[in-house]
Amino acid sequence: MYTTHSRYDIYAFIHKGLRACLTQTLLRVGRLDWTDSDDVAAAMDEVSDMLDFCRQHVAKENTYVHAAMERRRPESATTADHEHEHHLRDIEALEVQTFTIRRLPVLRREDAVTTLYKALAVFVSVNLEHMAMEEREHNRILWDTHSDQEIMAIEHAIVASQSPEDGQRALRWMLTAMQPTERAGFLSVLRQSAPAEVFDGLLQMLRIHLSERDLIKLYAALGMGRRPLDYVGMA
Ligand SMILES: [Fe+2]
Numbered sequence: 001m002y003t004t005h006s007r008y009d010i011y012a013f014i015h016k017g018l019r020a021c022l023t024q025t026l027l028r029v030g031r032l033d034w035t036d037s038d039d040v041a042a043a044m045d046e047v048s049d050m051l052d053f054c055r056q057h058v059a060k061e062n063t064y065v066h067a068a069m070e071r072r073r074p075e076s077a078t079t080a081d082h083e084h085e086h087h088l089r090d091i092e093a094l095e096v097q098t099f100t101i102r103r104l105p106v107l108r109r110e111d112a113v114t115t116l117y118k119a120l121a122v123f124v125s126v127n128l129e130h131m132a133m134e135e136r137e138h139n140r141i142l143w144d145t146h147s148d149q150e151i152m153a154i155e156h157a158i159v160a161s162q163s164p165e166d167g168q169r170a171l172r173w174m175l176t177a178m179q180p181t182e183r184a185g186f187l188s189v190l191r192q193s194a195p196a197e198v199f200d201g202l203l204q205m206l207r208i209h210l211s212e213r214d215l216i217k218l219y220a221a222l223g224m225g226r227r228p229l230d231y232v233g234m235a
């Protein structure tokens with residue numbers, strides 16, 4: 001369930017989560033009511049969080065994935081390194097825009113929000129292309145130069161290096177973006193190693209973000225007898 005083309009795909013779930021976060025944030029800004037100060041503040045928080053997610057992702061790929069590729073095949077990550085430098089500059093520019101919008105008086109917000117929306121659309125587009133390149137080119141290099149066990153070890157090092165907050169955010173986007181069978185498989189494995197309170201916390205989070213239909217499928221797959229909505233409000 002964690003592999004494509006019979007090899008382990010280190011990008012599969014984290015990129016699925018990033019695509020969900022990027023596109024959902026773009027839609028959020030596209031439909032933002034710029035006259036509603038509370039809604040503007042909440043949306044700018046979401047944009048900032050998405051940008052931070054992207055920044056953390058770039059850092060982890062540089063430190064763990066690109067370094068591993070370069071050790072076995074020098075210069076194999078040069079293109080992606082350069083693209084990551086562009087992403088970091090884009091993130092900085094978008095952060096300046098969100099910082100400005102938070103402080104603008106209401107009558108001056110409309111143009112700034114439209115400008116941010118269009119800049120985000122380009123950012124999302126560039127990131128979607130970049131992730132497709134990594135899944136196509138980097139996986140080919142990783143599969144040529146590393147065993148699946150070695151690729152999983154790279155992923156474990158990334159997970160171990162994350163702060164609890166960054167880990168929670170990554171799981172929130174990955175788990176809600178997965179297919180039901182992927183989600184159940186991922187959580188079944190996690191359940192064996194994670195503390196019970198961490199696992200229960202993830203289920204609580206999913207009760208907020210998943211549909212009842214997907215929750216019922218998840219609880220059935222995990223062998224949890226009660227209907228998921230019976231648990232709402234119990235934690
Ligand atoms: Fe990347």
